[in-house]
Amino acid sequence: MSTTLPFVPAETRTNYLNADYGWKSWLFATDHKRIALLYLFSITAFFFVGGAFAVAMRINLLTPDGIFTHDTYNKLFTMHGIIMVFFFLVPSIPATLGNFLVPMMIGARDLAFPRINLLSWYIYIAGGILTLTAVFQGGVDTGWTFYAPFSSSYSNTHVILAAMGIFVSGFSSILTGLNFIVTIHTMRAPGMTWNRLPLFIWGHYATSLIQVLGTPVIAITMVLLGLERVLHAGIFDPTVGGDPILFQHLFWFYSHPAVYIMILPGMAVISEIVTCFSRKAIFGYNFVAYSSIAIAVFSFIVWGHHLFVSGQSMYASMVFSFFSFLVAIPSAVKVFNWTATMYKGSVSYDTPMLYAFGFMGLFTMGGLTGLFLATMAIDVHVTDTYFVIAHFHYVMVGGMVMAYMGGIHFWFPKISGRLYPEGWAKFAALLVFAGFNLTFFPQFILGYQGMPRRYAHYPPEFQVLNVMSTAGASILALGYLIPMIYLAWAWRYGPKSPQNPWNAKGLEWEQSPTPPPTFNFEHQPVVTEPAYNYSGEEQEVTLG
């Protein structure tokens, strides 16, 4: 990295990476840090599988007539959605960075239930295998939303297998959330009061609440869908008295909160990065902390905005629209407070901060276009168009994946004990930002002009914007591949990292060696100051 590094003695300290070797020490690991790495590698694999489907789609959309058949294209976007949502975005930050950092940040030796933590990884892999089996058997063509009655009665693809994959992997998400909630409640170090928790912890606490409350509902929805496909009893089939809208209600009762499972951990990471690289305490700690909880609460009362054109009661839609606008308040609180944190801060432009800048800009665009969609009249115009696609990719990719990349870079020295090449990293971060905008901004215009989502072909007048989008996707893909390469290189050959290369605050940097030992700390950590005390002012010590 650019700053001068203190000399690191070449001592061989026992840490979690060299404490034990061999495949057994990994596959039967109960150390949360090793499980985090198991998740990291599996999630990266799924990210590239899901990405490959996206690449195929973008290639198809280069020309108005495409190259794939309609059936193939249906399967491509379905598998892209299922894998990216359930096997990358939902577990991405919580299961990797969260798993690694939640115990360290609160000063615990491990999560409350280490074996359940390992179990959650096996469940995730089992769900992934089921879903990949569905892919290799020929895929699913229902869209990741599985809308009935097409999915329950008419589609002749491998719906049950994919639904089982989602059902199973959901339990991995539940167990991670359960573990975090219990750990944060019962295992904080002396002096780590709720109001001293890093905002990373608040974000993960809110995420865990949603995982625990929402995921069981998608599980039972998938069970009902699978049973209906076997029995054909007609529970979602309107021709025999079933209610297909009920499926949508059940589905979105989880899947809308799920988008906050996907963004809250991203916000949690950004709060850490922005404070560290502004050398300032977060502006309005309480507001940022409670806005996470507020988002988690609101997330459960807005699902109906996915049903504005499904024949839902107009009055229900008005209520859902109102609550959807309300979500903007805690989200905006966060963005404003990050901005205010940087104000008069000593801002530096290291790679994690570049990703944080990207997050703030792109998430703001994604969030504001979400308000367009929460407005019923505009939603009718842009429902099921590329406007929606662009909106949620701005939040999910521009927001969450940016935060994920930023977080991986920020904590890479902690995780691997090595430094990554800063020049390459900055270059890749800029590529990601440029590629992302070139990919998805044209889709806002396409959608507003009326190009519907999920179509393999389109009228020729849309071609220019689609070519721009595909070109952007190529840059974006490069931007994701380069970090893969230099991070893998740095893990082995990078210069050794000092304990706290960023001079960051937080137990994981200040009181734990890098890389950490198996039980995280050499001495029981004690917290005597609020989070992000970058000003270094003396704080009154209130223990117990």
Place this chain on the structure above:
Amino acid sequence: MADSEVILAPQEAGLQHHFDDSAQQLESSTLGMWVFLVTEVMFFGGMFGAYTVYRNMYPEAFASTSQFMNVTIGAINTSVLIFSSFTMVLAVRSAQLGQKKALIAFLVLTLILGCVFLSLKYVEYHEKWVDHHIPGPGFQYADSRYTHQAQILFYLYFAMTGMHAIHMIVGAGLLTTLIVMAARNRFSSRWYTPVEMIGLYWHFVDIVWIFLFPLLYLIGHTK
């Protein structure tokens, strides 16, 4: 380094390395179990939600199915489960007092009651099979006005009682594990957390049935 950490932890019964003391471990286990039960409430809640929607849409059809439900067996099963909750409580109490024989006896009794419930459930399912009340292509219903709508009720009946039965089977497995652990002297009056946790689970599964019985069996018997 790693070894020294392990030794630092005091040698209390059943205490795992990453907890400071038994009180913290018990608090974690208890909170974890309650959070898990919350997820179970949401899981069954999805089906209760679907039930509510369809019952409001088709009240007459749903009421008409009551005459095909075996209320006698349902009532017996309800009392069997309530009684099994009582024996489970006694098992937890015996564990608290460190009475091994009483603990095993009450656990076995709870397990037997659970098996009685499942056997009676099997009898009921068999009746439904004979009467062609299994949802699907072979479904037949006496009142032709309500065939499709009644089929939805029976779909929900099988989904809800089936999920409940799966939870009962899991519970029976857990009870068996507890019996084996108790027989091997794993529990003492100082550490019996698994008995308490599985007790909570057992009560939860019983409570689900307390809701299922009136909603599925008794809705037509209003006169």
